[in-house]
Amino acid sequence: MENPRTELSGHRVLVGNRGEIAIRIMQACLKLGVAFTAIYTPEDKESTHVSFAREHGGEHGLYMVSSYHDANELMAVADVSGCTAVHPGYGFFAEDFRFARRVVKRDRKMIFLGPSWKIIRELGDKINTKRLARSLGVPTVPGSDRPIYDEMEAENIAEDVFDFQLQQGIDHPLVLIKASAGGGGMGIEEVDDIDQFRSVYRRVRNYAARQFKDEGVLIEQRVTDFNHLEVQIIGDRSGKNQVHFGTRNCSIQSTGRQKRLEVAPGFDPSVNEYNFDANKVLDAITQYSLTMAREVGYDSVGTWEWIVTRQGAPFLMEVNTRIQVENGVSASIARVKGQAGVDLIAEQIRTGLGEPLGYTQQDIEFEGFALEYRLIAEAPENNFTPWVGTIDRFRWKEHPWLSVHTQVPKSPYNIPTEFDPNLALAIVWGKDLGELKERGLVFLKELELQGHNAAGEPMKNNIAFLMEKTPQILKF
Amino acid sequence: MLNISDLLEQIKQNPYREIVVRTPHTGVVNFADIKQGQAVHGPEGQWKERSGTRLATLTRERNPKPIYAPEKGVVDKVYSEYENAFVENATPLVTIRHHLTREEVENIILREALHLFRAPERAKYYFTPEIDAKMKSSDPGSVVIRDGQELFIMSRMKRELPLYYSGPEGVIYAIYFKPSDNVDADAPLIGVCPQEELPNIKEVIMRVQTEWQEN
Amino acid sequence: MDNLFLKRIQSLRDRLSYMQDIFAGKHADSVSLLLQKLDEFTEKVNNDSLTNPYDELVALEDLFKYVEARLDASITPLDKVRIVRHPQRICLRDILENVYDNFTxxxxxxxxSIDPSMVIARAVIIRRRGKKRYTQSVMVIGQEKGHGAEFRNGGSVKPWGNAKARQFMRVAETEGIPVHTYIFTPGSFPIEDYPGAAQQIARNIYCMAGLRVPVVSVISEGGSGGAEAIGLADKRLMLSNGYYSVISPEGAAAIEGHCRGGERPSQELVEKCACNLKLTAEDNLRFGYIDKIIQEPPLGARSYHFDFFRQLRQEILLATDEVVLSAKLSPFKKIGVSHRNKPGVNLDEMYMRWSLTQSAKTRLVKKRQNKFLKLSREAAVDKRPFLTKALHTLDDLVMTPVNEFKYEFYRKHQRKIHAFLEEAENEWDVFRSWLRKPFGKQEEQKVKEAVSSELTSLSTWSDGQRHKRWNYLSPRYKIDQAVTCPNAEIYGCPDLWGPDLFAEFAGVCSNCGHHFPMEPEWYVxxxxDVGTVMEFNEEIEAGNPLEYPNFDKTIRAAQEKTGCKSGCMTFEARIDNIKVVVAMLMGTFRGGSFGAAEGYKFVEAAQRATKNRYPFIAYVHGTAGIRIQEGTNGVIQMPRCTIAVHRYIENGGLYMVLYDTNSFAGPVASFLGCSPYQFAIRSSNIGFAGPGVIKSTTGMDVPPHYHSCYKAMDRGHIQGIWDRRQMRHNLIQALQTIGGRNLYYR
Structure with a gap:
């Protein structure tokens, strides 16, 4: 093969996102020798992603737009700057199959740096995903795998789900009723008593009919005691070479089920005790995920999300057809052909633009443990309420085992209010779980993060929360 | 007590407001036939159903969008260097010198006269559904609020929080925010007038109506 | 000079100013001659220098008479419009006072009054036979222009005025007395407040389509929908200087001249339009839309033309007698009619009873309906081959009795058989479950095992089409272009991408739900059901019955653009296997304007639905109203199509109307608005007159969204609003719930 880099150099990537992920995408582009164009909105003018683009982007490197949510802005900027590809980052358009379709179907076609729109659509539909999984023998949450429209049928299934849980020895069985056309946690209710089922079912059905114009509901077991695991997958445009980059455990979350601390790999049976064979479970979910990825011809980075019960039963939850915030923890423990410094975002861009993967599963090894802290201006003690104000000082001590991704500049910074409140990601590596926890705490202790709000009160953040949680990592 | 005459005099010193018309998003600009010194008008008609003078057309993704003058005034500057160029969001296109209307003057003076309830942080604000329904169904200036009443929903960082009113009991006399826009910390949200002071406010309005000449 | 003398001079002055008004500057020499003579005469009167005042006055009056008679021959259509609108023109109260013997x-x-523009009166006519006097009652209904009195609103009736008219038509029906209507209206007042201009006119027409008493109407000023509101009569008489038109000449000229926002069309254009519209009594008699012309005195009837009132009385009596006679099965019918048509007959001395037997009333209504249904067929271009037409007729002859047997007789007895079978089946089920009882336990165990595997393994799901594909996509989806939602200002909708909007989104804004108009094909x-749509009568083409200048070209262009021969497509189709007949008014064909061809097809479709006992759906993709270039050939479709619908509904049919995009004017004010079930697609507008027309006719500004379907529902004009994407589902649901089990016929 000739030098693949020359093929990439003709490309220009539109960075269709903001904050730290925009920076990481731009860094990956620089690494690959690919030009980029970044965008920003007036609220973000202080963000480091803007100054970074100004510094490294050259001509056509940066444009101010009205919104990150307006696809027309992205397309217009891409056209005027001559972009050949669009990287959506995470959030915004990352899992919007219509956006991906528009990128590739419009008159001036570009490459969407993510899976093909058909895969996004297929795996973005929870019923589709569940049915695909079942058709391949991949375990899913017990319950229906198609929308139920008939009240009698719904009640029968609910009864069965209750009985099933009692058979499994679950003391307080719960049933979930979800609007099948819903998403984002809307139209979901819980029932712990079959006698209440009908009234709740009708409520959800009516809500679904009103909100989604579809009366169908799903009826499932509500799993309560579990760990949240993920399998990192990547495939190239051939749709045939899929490899995994191991597992992650993302069980430490806020009360609103937002991730706060992620660890790779998913379990550590050498230190912690589990009620099940942890390696076997990790292996199983990895293989299940790969099976599905192969079935759909997965051709980009993606994450298979799993829940694993205390008994070690895994259920597939959903597939995230995008690069994830926590991709760095997996990259941190991965070695490709013995080399460290894996960058999954660069891999996504490189393969997305058409380069073959260039290695197989045999070439990938894992070394040590890594965790990621999400540093956020919020009050964990008060229901994780976001804090609004100005950051005056944000400093940390550099270490060879530490990398920090942030859009927060060194100068005082007003936290924009219209986006997620993530300030920074800190990725820490250790050769074993003990060293990892130790280093993690070192980082947090050395960290300086101060600010004030309009009322002059000091900044609230989640450092204490993260410190408190660090000793708990990978414990079920 | 408010000295209306002084305030009015002060405003009369400079009865203008400069309006910068900016692009609402990216696109290619084509100016309408407007020149410096030309008079333009804002939306007209009983329901503002007729749009203002067209200043330019902004084309993005083959979708031409007319840009209209938001208020009556005189064109001060046309940024004609952008003609036929692709511009970023919020690029200035035209500045308009706008003579304050009676209503605007009223508002300026009322801001001095009313109790202003201000935004505690930068966020989007909405009235609670009950208040919103009341505002829609009753006459302006007749919804009474009390200290400690849940009045707003504050929305930022994808989280919504209730916001309680603090201040004197009275009617909501003026609203200074739009639900779709972000409000800066400390910017006023509403102007409240205690019921017993309503006659004074009416007087303020009378004074402005008689003393302010619109051209 | 005595008072009477001065009055006569004043009367001449009035006649002169009338002449000046109606000719609007034309015939200036005649006018100035009269003016000069009159001034000279007045001068002399003032100077007392007349030698023989009375003789000279008579001479002057004769001169006036002579000039008037001479000018009468050169009256143009626009002059007639001015005559009809002149304050000196006779009005309904003049008629009540002079034609009838008494009235309340x-x-x-x-x-x-609830609406002073609409006058209702119970009037009596006294006739003699020999020495005996007979008092005959009638219900007089008509618009009152009141010689220009402002509160009469020029005879422009508000919706509640028309509602009052309908109320008293019903009263007349109850009392069994004839209705005489007098049409003095430039058009109805275009407001939407309940009961709504269009909707109320529709109710009136529907009512008159089946009114079981004789109806005679007299047209002086027949302004489109307002005229039809009281105009569906057994006999329609027209004053010789009247006009009967789809639109005022000014309105037509404003459209023709593309006038916008208060701009006035030129006088020449108005004059031209008045001619082109063929709105005179002669024109309408030729078309067959009126039955007789009543000759007016030169330059038009005014309050002092007592001879004219006497003549009008005779005509009214004759018309009423004829209508009554025509409904009777009397052996003297023919003689009676010819007797009455002899010259010099005084109908006051020929009494006949106006009451009818039940069967005569039925005949009367049927005759009235048939008369209208036959009208205007020549105004459309029927290109169906002879054979098709012949087969059609033959099919009618054979199938009508067959269907009658099928539905009237067989259906009734079929139900009984079904009921019996159902009962037998129930008994068998009970017996069977008793037989199988001993094996019950084993089955239960099997069920348990099946359950756990059912909860964790793939179920069968035949309906697995999660990403529903539309069978038809708007061709606009091929254009890579962003589209701005009209609600963007209010709801902050981002620009939509055309290929998404016009394909997957079915033309619906994904943020606010605004419905962009789609092509008629999208609905078809x-x-x-796929592959079940069968069009019929596509060969009936829109024509140019008035030979309106350049209109042939316009129609041809529309035909080429749309690939359709008229603005109405009629077809049979199935929906969820339910057979239906559909008449679709297409907004893409000349704005969905409705003319003779469209009316022809609509009537045929209604008749087909009647014959086959199918539900009849009027899907209004859009209609701007009656096609003005067809004049009264278009207007007459209002009563015609309403009659067709009336017959269908009275026969037990299920008639549903579904509005989309913009539906206005004539069609809404007749055969659409009369449906008991009217639904609208979101973002549609429904009303009588568009904002521009309202502004130009009433001077009122119309608030935004005045005609939106939500407002229409608030006002009680429609019964529901549907999302376009749910239209199929809603239609099925409506058919099943409104039609019930025996869907098509009650």
Whole structure:
């Protein structure tokens, strides 16, 4: 093969996102020798992603737009700057199959740096995903795998789900009723008593009919005691070479089920005790995920999300057809052909633009443990309420085992209010779980993060929360 | 007590407001036939159903969008260097010198006269559904609020929080925010007038109506 | 000079100013001659220098008469429009006072009335036979222009005025007395407040389509929908200087001249339009839309033309007698009619009873309906081959009795058989479950095992089409272009991408739900069962019955653009296997304007639905109203199509109307608005007159969204609003719930 880099150099990537992920995408582009164009909105003018683009982007490197949510802005900027590809980052358009379709179907076609729109659509539909999984023998949450429209049928299934849980020895069985056309946690209710089922079912059905114009509901077991695991997958445009980059455990979350601390790999049976064979479970979910990825011809980075019960039963939850915030923890423990410094975002861009993967599963090894802290201006003690104000000082001590991704500049910074409140990601590596926890705490202790709000009160953040949680990592 | 005459005099010193018309998003600009010194008008008609003078057309993704003058005034500057160029969001296109209307003057003076309830942080604000329904169904200036009443929903960082009113009991006399826009910390949200002071406010309005000449 | 003398001079002055008004500057020499003579005469009167005042006055009057008669021959259509609108023109009260022998106004005393533009009166006519006097009652209904009195609103009736008219038509029906209507209206007042201009006119027409008493109407000023509101009569008489038109010449000229926002069309254009519209009594008699012309005195009837009132009385009596006679099965019918048509007959001395037997009333209504249904067929271009037409007729002859047997007789007995079978089946089920009882336990165990595997393994799901594909996509989806939602300002909708909007989104804004208009084909292909749509009568083409200048070209252009021969497509189709007949008014064909061809097809479709006992759906993709270039050939479709619908509904049919995009004017004010079930697609507008027309006719500004379907529902004009994407589902649901089990016929 000739030098693949020359093929990439003709490309220009539109960075269709903001904050730290925009920076990481731009860094990956620089690494690959690919030009980029970044965008920003007036609220973000202080963000480091803007100054970074100004510094490294050259001509056509940066444009101010009205919104990150307006696809027309992205397309217009891409056209005027001559972009050949669009990287959506995470959030915004990352899992919007219509956006991906528009990128590739419009008159001036570009490459969407993510899976093909058909895969996004297929795996973005929870019923589709569940049915695909079942058709391949991949375990899913017990319950229906198609929308139920008939009240009698719904009640029968609910009864069965209750009985099933009692058979499994679950003391307080719960049933979930979800609007099948819903998403984002809307139209979901819980029932712990079959006698209440009908009234709740009708409520959800009516809500679904009103909100989604579809009366169908799903009826499932509500799993309560579990760990949240993920399998990192990547495939190239051939749709045939899929490899995994191991597992992650993302069980430490806020009360609103937002991730706060992620660890790779998913379990550590050498230190912690589990009620099940942890390696076997990790292996199983990895293989299940790969099976599905192969079935759909997965051709980009993606994450298979799993829940694993205390008994070690895994259920597939959903597939995230995008690069994830926590991709760095997996990259941190991965070695490709013995080399460290894996960058999954660069891999996504490189393969997305058409380069073959260039290695197989045999070439990938894992070394040590890594965790990621999400540093956020919020009050964990008060229901994780976001804090609004100005950051005056944000400093940390550099270490060879530490990398920090942030859009927060060194100068005082007003936290924009219209986006997620993530300030920074800190990725820490250790050769074993003990060293990892130790280093993690070192980082947090050395960290300086101060600010004030309009009322002059000091900044609230989640450092204490993260410190408190660090000793708990990978414990079920 | 408010000295209306002084305030009015002060405003009369400079009865203008400069309006910068900016692009609402990216696109290619084509100016309408407007020149410096030309008079333009804002939306007209009983329901503002007729749009203002067209200043330019902004084309993005083959979708031409007319840009209209938001208020009556005189064109001060046309940024004609952008003609036929692709511009970023919020690029200035035209500045308009706008003579304050009676209503605007009223508002300026009322801001001095009313109790202003201000935004505690930068966020989007909405009235609670009950208040919103009341505002829609009753006459302006007749919804009474009390200290400690849940009045707003504050929305930022994808989280919504209730916001309680603090201040004197009275009617909501003026609203200074739009639900779709972000409000800066400390910017006023509403102007409240205690019921017993309503006659004074009416007087303020009378004074402005008689003393302010619109051209 | 005595008072009477001065009055006669004043009367001449009035006649002169009238002449000046109606000719609007034309015939200036004649006018100035009269003016000069009159001034000279007045001068002399003032100087007392007349030698023989009375003789000279008579001479002057004769001169006036002579000039008037001479000018009468050169009256143009626009002059007639001015005559009809002149304050000196006779009005309904003049007629009540001079034509009838006595009357009581009902529900009105000058300005104290629910609507002073509409006058209702119970009037009597006294006729003699020999020495005996007979008093005959009639219900007189008509618009009152009141010689220009402002509160009469020029005879422009508000919706509640028309509602009052309908109320008293029903009263007349109850009392069994004839209705005489007098049409003095430039058009109805275009407001939407309940009961709504269009909707109320529709109710009136529907009512008159089946009114079981004789109806005679007299047209002076027949302004489109307002005229039709009281115009569906057994006999329609027209004053010789009247006009009967789809639109005022000014309105036509404003459209023709593309006038916008208060701009006035030129006088020449108005004059031209008045001619082109063929709105005179002669024109309408030729078309067959009126039955007789009543000759007026030169330059038009005014209050002092007592001879004219006498003549009008004779004509009214004759018309009423004829209508009554025609409904009777009397052996003297023919003689009676010819007797009455002899010259010099005085109908006051020929009494005949106006009451009818039940069967005569049925005949009367049927005759009235048939008369209208036959009208205007020549105004459309029927290109169906002879054979098709012949087969059609033959099919009618054979199938009508067959269907009658099928539905009237067989259906009734079929139900009984079904009921018996159902009962037998129930008994068998009970017996069977008793037989199988001993094996019950084993089955239960099997069920348990099946359950756990059912909860964790793939179920069968035949309906697995999660990403529903539309059968038809708007061709606009091929254009890579962003589209701005009209609600963007209010709801902050981002620009939509055309290929998403016009394909997957079915033309619906994903943020606010605004419905962009879609092509008629979208509905044909996406609402009805695939492959079941069968068009009929596509060969009936829109024509140019008035030979309106350049209109042939315009129609041809529309035909080429749309690939359709008219603005109405009629087809049979199935929806969820239910057979239906659909008449679709297409907004893409000349704005969905409705003319003779469209009316022809609509009537045929209604008749087909009647014959086959199918539900009849009027899907209004859009209609701007009656096609003005067809004049009264278009207007007459209002009563015609309403009659067709009336017959269908009275026969037990299920008639549903579904509005989309913009539906206005004539069609809404007749055969659409009369449906008991009217639904609208979101973002549609429904009303009588568009904002521009309202502004130009009433001077009122119309608030935004005045005609939106939500407002229409608030006002009680429609019964529901549907999302386009749910239209198929809603239609099925409506058919099943409104039609019930025996869907098509009650």
């Amino acid at each position: 106004e009902v529900g009105g005393q000058d300005e104290h 292909r996406n609402v009805f």
